[in-house]
Amino acid sequence: MSRVVVAFHSGYGHTRSVAQAVKEGAASVPGVSAELLDVTQTAEPGWASLAAADAIVFGSPTYMGGVSADFKKFADESAKVWFTQGWKNKIAGGFTCSLNMSGDKYSTLMYFVTLAMQHSMVWVGTGLMPGRQPGHPDEINRLGSAIGVMAQADNVPPDQSPPAGDIETARLYGKRIGEMSVRGVRQ
Amino acid sequence: MSRVVVAFHSGYGHTRSVAQAVKEGAASVPGVSAELLDVTQTAEPGWASLAAADAIVFGSPTYMGGVSADFKKFADESAKVWFTQGWKNKIAGGFTCSLNMSGDKYSTLMYFVTLAMQHSMVWVGTGLMPGRQPGHPDEINRLGSAIGVMAQADNVPPDQSPPAGDIETARLYGKRIGEMSVRGVRQ
Amino acid sequence: MSRVVVAFHSGYGHTRSVAQAVKEGAASVPGVSAELLDVTQTAEPGWASLAAADAIVFGSPTYMGGVSADFKKFADESAKVWFTQGWKNKIAGGFTCSLNMSGDKYSTLMYFVTLAMQHSMVWVGTGLMPGRQPGHPDEINRLGSAIGVMAQADNVPPDQSPPAGDIETARLYGKRIGEMSVRGVRQ
Amino acid sequence: MSRVVVAFHSGYGHTRSVAQAVKEGAASVPGVSAELLDVTQTAEPGWASLAAADAIVFGSPTYMGGVSADFKKFADESAKVWFTQGWKNKIAGGFTCSLNMSGDKYSTLMYFVTLAMQHSMVWVGTGLMPGRQPGHPDEINRLGSAIGVMAQADNVPPDQSPPAGDIETARLYGKRIGEMSVRGVRQ
Numbered sequence: 001m002s003r004v005v006v007a008f009h010s011g012y013g014h015t016r017s018v019a020q021a022v023k024e025g026a027a028s029v030p031g032v033s034a035e036l037l038d039v040t041q042t043a044e045p046g047w048a049s050l051a052a053a054d055a056i057v058f059g060s061p062t063y064m065g066g067v068s069a070d071f072k073k074f075a076d077e078s079a080k081v082w083f084t085q086g087w088k089n090k091i092a093g094g095f096t097c098s099l100n101m102s103g104d105k106y107s108t109l110m111y112f113v114t115l116a117m118q119h120s121m122v123w124v125g126t127g128l129m130p131g132r133q134p135g136h137p138d139e140i141n142r143l144g145s146a147i148g149v150m151a152q153a154d155n156v157p158p159d160q161s162p163p164a165g166d167i168e169t170a171r172l173y174g175k176r177i178g179e180m181s182v183r184g185v186r187q
Numbered sequence: 188m189s190r191v192v193v194a195f196h197s198g199y200g201h202t203r204s205v206a207q208a209v210k211e212g213a214a215s216v217p218g219v220s221a222e223l224l225d226v227t228q229t230a231e232p233g234w235a236s237l238a239a240a241d242a243i244v245f246g247s248p249t250y251m252g253g254v255s256a257d258f259k260k261f262a263d264e265s266a267k268v269w270f271t272q273g274w275k276n277k278i279a280g281g282f283t284c285s286l287n288m289s290g291d292k293y294s295t296l297m298y299f300v301t302l303a304m305q306h307s308m309v310w311v312g313t314g315l316m317p318g319r320q321p322g323h324p325d326e327i328n329r330l331g332s333a334i335g336v337m338a339q340a341d342n343v344p345p346d347q348s349p350p351a352g353d354i355e356t357a358r359l360y361g362k363r364i365g366e367m368s369v370r371g372v373r374q
Numbered sequence: 375m376s377r378v379v380v381a382f383h384s385g386y387g388h389t390r391s392v393a394q395a396v397k398e399g400a401a402s403v404p405g406v407s408a409e410l411l412d413v414t415q416t417a418e419p420g421w422a423s424l425a426a427a428d429a430i431v432f433g434s435p436t437y438m439g440g441v442s443a444d445f446k447k448f449a450d451e452s453a454k455v456w457f458t459q460g461w462k463n464k465i466a467g468g469f470t471c472s473l474n475m476s477g478d479k480y481s482t483l484m485y486f487v488t489l490a491m492q493h494s495m496v497w498v499g500t501g502l503m504p505g506r507q508p509g510h511p512d513e514i515n516r517l518g519s520a521i522g523v524m525a526q527a528d529n530v531p532p533d534q535s536p537p538a539g540d541i542e543t544a545r546l547y548g549k550r551i552g553e554m555s556v557r558g559v560r561q
Numbered sequence: 562m563s564r565v566v567v568a569f570h571s572g573y574g575h576t577r578s579v580a581q582a583v584k585e586g587a588a589s590v591p592g593v594s595a596e597l598l599d600v601t602q603t604a605e606p607g608w609a610s611l612a613a614a615d616a617i618v619f620g621s622p623t624y625m626g627g628v629s630a631d632f633k634k635f636a637d638e639s640a641k642v643w644f645t646q647g648w649k650n651k652i653a654g655g656f657t658c659s660l661n662m663s664g665d666k667y668s669t670l671m672y673f674v675t676l677a678m679q680h681s682m683v684w685v686g687t688g689l690m691p692g693r694q695p696g697h698p699d700e701i702n703r704l705g706s707a708i709g710v711m712a713q714a715d716n717v718p719p720d721q722s723p724p725a726g727d728i729e730t731a732r733l734y735g736k737r738i739g740e741m742s743v744r745g746v747r748q
Contacts, residue, residue, distance in 0.1 A: 509662045
């Protein structure tokens with residue numbers, strides 16, 4: 001079995017919904033087991049799960065133009081893995097969620113790329129063309145992001161937002177990550 | 188008179204509409220003269236206009252995740268100004284326009300910041316809170332950008348898109364730049 | 375009096391040395407008072423100092439490719455200021471320090487720019503040309519950074535590193551920030 | 562045979578030296594053929610080579626804080642490949658060279674990542690820990706870059722600079738890219 005870990009922080013539950021969809025997409029691939037890891041709860045077996053993973057997908061809300069402090073705490077703690085390059089050549093991906101359509105979500109995703117590169121991981125983006133109806137809530141990749149998944153959530157409970165299109169985008173991304181972890185990058 | 192130059196490239200006219208709105212916003216400030224400079228047409232007096240400017244606002248579509256090659260050609264040519272730091276302490280700003288809601292517009296804006304910093308300019312962002320109805324075409328700052336203006340245009344003629352909200356956002360940004368150039372940054 | 379606050383986090387003291395030099399440079403300008411604010415110690419009067427500042431210079435080591443979690447915690451807490459745009463039009467700047475010559479210091483500086491823009495601040499870079507002897511420890515701006523100060527420190531106590539050139543670079547940056555805060559951006 | 566194409570622009574020959582080293586590193590891997598492609602010379606068979614590649618490594622000097630206009634022209638022209646996602650799942654990497662130790666090289670590398678993600682490629686970084694003697698000309702990864710190779714060249718002919726350490730860093734990176742293209746990402 002190939003193992004995908006979705007390592008995320010969520011402040012109010014919206015980013016958790018995206019994380020859940022990524023996990024489900026990965027788990028839908030034959031030969032893949034997928035799990036959620038809340039990075040504020042990394043007491044063992046959190047680090048052991050990450051060490052055993054074939055792919056790690058990072059997730060965080062965008063707070064004040066970047067990853068949340070809670071996620072950054074996890075990233076800084078991963079320095080102990082970095083010293084031994086324990087995640088080298090694992091597949092990496094990322095997603096973020098915030099109130100705005102664009103805002104500084106790219107900043108958050110680029111931080112994930114930077115973190116993954118320090119760990120010598122291999123970055124896999126969405127592989128999705130931009131949605132043809134930009135911004136439409138049912139559209140796949142409605143915000144037009146290639147690096148990782150950008151989701152947008154209104155100030156309502158997480159069962160109402162982000163909309164169906166963003167959740168499906170996250171599911172497709174999880175599927176892509178899962179496929180990559182099973183077959184390798186090139187067929 | 189304080190002088191604002193909007194130095195832009197536009198492929199199909201949508202970015203030109205945004206540039207025009209920035210110019211009008213700047214020109215609405217008493218004591219400000221504003222002009223458009225198509226950076227593919229910088230034969231004199233283009234460089235002289237830029238040398239005389241109090242503020243320069245950079246504009247480009249986002250093509251393949253960054254400023255257009257035409258804009259980059261202008262940026263590279265500005266190396267001759269960089270050697271003498273001829274734009275030092277001028278106010279700088281920027282805007283971009285593309286088909287997607289988010290895409291990689293942040294990448295384009297951050298490039299403008301990087302360029303402006305090499306020229307020792309002072310960067311002024313939108314100064315606008317994100318719109319309360321994210322993505323709504325009539326909303327000011329509907330995409331939620333602080334660094335500079337992000338506009339979104341559909342594949343229709345420039346008189347139909349970007350929508351009114353984006354144009355008004357650009358106008359308000361031009362006004363902010365104009366005010367800064369007249370009174371200085373702090374009152 | 376114009377007031378400059380250097381809001382920084384330092385893990386082992388190297389970034390504190392840079393912060394101290396920025397403060398001294400600012401304080402050397404007639405009409406400027408400058409102070410250090412350790413962002414892990416922002417119990418009042420920290421936020422009151424920031425509210426009263428004319429310029430805020432952000433500082434953090436670069437940890438795992440970005441600002442430290444401690445700095446990010448401060449940035450996230452500044453959301454309460456963001457809601458009221460309490461720092462609007464203040465001058466902003468930034469600096470970082472890490473073991474490598476380049477590494478991902480740009481990522482940290484760009485995060486500071488992004489944070490400052492969300493606060494509608496005005497960004498002032500180093501205003502320094504790259505040093506003519508790249509990397510030389512006595513050289514001003516030896517790493518060639520325009521956005522903010524990049525310093526490099528070896529794994530030795532902070533009284534031995536970063537070298538004299540980096541400290542002087544920070545002092546000159548503080549002076550530039552101080553001058554901007556007194557006279558406004560344009561003369 | 563697995564095929565690696567190094568698609569680069571070089572203004573004065575320094576970036577070409579880095580490109581050559583990446584190519585040699587890739588070609589040193591059994592089962593890999595590697596070739597240089599000057600992106601200002603992409604008349605056929607350039608695009609055909611890229612279409613047939615298993616891995617594409619992008620290279621450009623850093624001019625005015627980003628890729629050169631010549632490289633950007635190539636990137637913009639690749640939009641025709643983007644429409645059909647012709648490079649999907651190919652391995653991607655990148656390198657840059659400039660006069661400064663750090664400067665804005667990260668900006669150039671991040672642009673390469675952004676471009677690669679739009680093409681749904683898979684990004685592979687240096688996989689190298691930072692050199693233990695930061696900046697030393699014989700050191701591997703002396704500038705401490707993970708995303709891609711950062712090289713530094715003085716204003717002397719390309720046979721004298723960048724130094725041996727940077728050239729060897731580029732060779733090792735090419736080797737890593739070559740290995741990835743042969744065996745896939747995970748063993």
